[in-house]
Each structure stands twice: as C-alpha cells, then as structure tokens.
Amino acid sequence: MYDIIGDIHGYHETLLSLLKKLGYKKINEHYQHTERKAIFVGDLVDRGPKIRETLQTVKAMVENNAAFAVMGNHEYNAICFNTLSNGRDSFLRPHSRRNINQHQATLDAFASYPEEWQNYLLWLKDLPLFIELEGLRVVHACWDASIITYFSNKLKGAVMDDDFLFRSAVPGSAEYKAVETLLKGYEVYLPPGFYYRDRDGNSRTKIRVKWWKSFENETYRSISLSNDTALPDSPIPHSKLHRFTSYAQHEKPVFFGHYWNTGKPELLKPNVCCVDYSLAKCEKLVAYRWNGEKELDNKYFIWQECVD
Numbered sequence: 001m002y003d004i005i006g007d008i009h010g011y012h013e014t015l016l017s018l019l020k021k022l023g024y025k026k027i028n029e030h031y032q033h034t035e036r037k038a039i040f041v042g043d044l045v046d047r048g049p050k051i052r053e054t055l056q057t058v059k060a061m062v063e064n065n066a067a068f069a070v071m072g073n074h075e076y077n078a079i080c081f082n083t084l085s086n087g088r089d090s091f092l093r094p095h096s097r098r099n100i101n102q103h104q105a106t107l108d109a110f111a112s113y114p115e116e117w118q119n120y121l122l123w124l125k126d127l128p129l130f131i132e133l134e135g136l137r138v139v140h141a142c143w144d145a146s147i148i149t150y151f152s153n154k155l156k157g158a159v160m161d162d163d164f165l166f167r168s169a170v171p172g173s174a175e176y177k178a179v180e181t182l183l184k185g186y187e188v189y190l191p192p193g194f195y196y197r198d199r200d201g202n203s204r205t206k207i208r209v210k211w212w213k214s215f216e217n218e219t220y221r222s223i224s225l226s227n228d229t230a231l232p233d234s235p236i237p238h239s240k241l242h243r244f245t246s247y248a249q250h251e252k253p254v255f256f257g258h259y260w261n262t263g264k265p266e267l268l269k270p271n272v273c274c275v276d277y278s279l280a281k282c283e284k285l286v287a288y289r290w291n292g293e294k295e296l297d298n299k300y301f302i303w304q305e306c307v308d
C-alpha cells in the first residue's frame, strides 16, 4: 500500500523526519519500507534549503522501487528553463527576472555541480505526468479525465517525449493545455479591474479553481483557492466553468499537491485529497497513509512540522 507525500521544495530535513515517522529506514543507501511504497506528488525542487539532497533521496527511492513520483510544475519549469527551443535561440521557459527568481534556489544548489544537475534534469523529464493505480490516482494539481485519457494513449507511461515537450511550450496547443491543467490546475480570469496577491506577493488576475467542486451556485470567492476577501462575491458565470469537469463521488480516490493549504490536514471530499500544506513556507509536510479504502478518512493523515 501507499503513502502519498506532499510538495517538498527542498526541505530535506523535514522529509527525512516524515519518512522516519512513517517507518521508512535507510538500507543500502536508500529509504524503504518493508510493506509500503511512497508516492511523491511533485515539486521536489525550488525555494527550500536542501534541494540537491532532496533529489538524491527521492531519486534513490524511485530507482530502487521504494517510491513513485509524478512531475510537478516546478520540475516542468526547470526542464523548460534549461532546454533550448528548436531554433536554439531561446529557452522554452524565458530567463525573465520572475522566472529566474522562482528557480534561484535550485540554480544556487547546483552552482558547483552543473553535470549532476544535467543528470537530474534527464531524470526529472522521465517522471510521469500522472499515475493511475488499481485503487487510486495521483497528479500534481488537477485530475482532468479527458486530458488524461487523450494522453494515456499518446505517451508511454505518461512520460513526456521531446515532441510533447516542444509542443507544450506553444500556447493553445493540446500539450500546453495538458501541462497547464494537470500541473497547475484550472484557472479563470477575474472580472476586469479585480486582482489579488498570491503568497509570493505577485499580483494576479486569474484565480485557481476548486476543480473538485460541483460548480453549482458558486461565486468567484467561493470557487477560488485563495480566501482573499478582495475577490468578488458575485456569481461566477457558467460560461467560465463549462469547459471544466468536476470530480464525481464514485470516482476512485485522487491525490495531489500544489495548493498551499494551511492548518490541520483535511480531506476536500471523501475521494479528493490534497497533501500540500505549504512546506515551501516552512509549514508542514503531509502524507496520507492509504490502505486501499475507497472512502478516505482524515485519521490517516500523518505530518511533520517543518524542521529545516
């Protein structure tokens, strides 16, 4: 059975504490559990103090069958930041001030290990965009069934190939939409004139949508993942949500990270579980200890407060 573990963002000491709490032991140079496997929801890199060590630990677990991992938006961004476009005159992710800032902690961590970083990038590129196992699903941000069905048939093991990677950098392409949705989640624009500040202090005109809700009778504020009171409490037009599918009660449990939760870990629905509790702000690293149940239970959350 599986322990699904939230976004780590380089907070390696906290990761080790959580693994020990979950009963994983370091044997033959990697952490493992006799009866269980870990599943990492992505966002291993950026922001935190020990990104290189985090990659060492997680990669060794994945390569030795002690864990699975899916790709997060920070891994995807890192790959694009370091990949030249087909014309070779620019990078797939522009080296703008904002993009450099977001990636700076990783650049610093590998400043003296450029070859090692190149090797990690190859490994990160091999992480699947989603995982579907017998009784559960894992994705970094949002489980969109139609996108996942489409790319399950095109991508071997849900791993990006070069063709996918280059197309994904072109706004409007199916690959671009897949990355935006699966790794960053649904977003909608606020009415003209409205904006709010995210946790990095950047001003944003788009809100992240609680994609697992039914989308009936929602307002901009109630459907948004940010509880910012600057958001309008007016009904959100159906036209802004009709392209999304909500996550039905009969679907198998889905696990993801990405959303900067705070406070005590809590299920979003009996089959919808987010395990990101803002370790990137040194809050806590959360795992859900899954034993095959169709209906999840809050008592199976296990967490570690930040110790980095």
Ligand SMILES: [Mn+2]
Pocket (backbone or CB within 6 Å): 007, 043, 072, 073, 074, 140, 183, 257, 258, 259
């Ligand atoms: Mn993320």
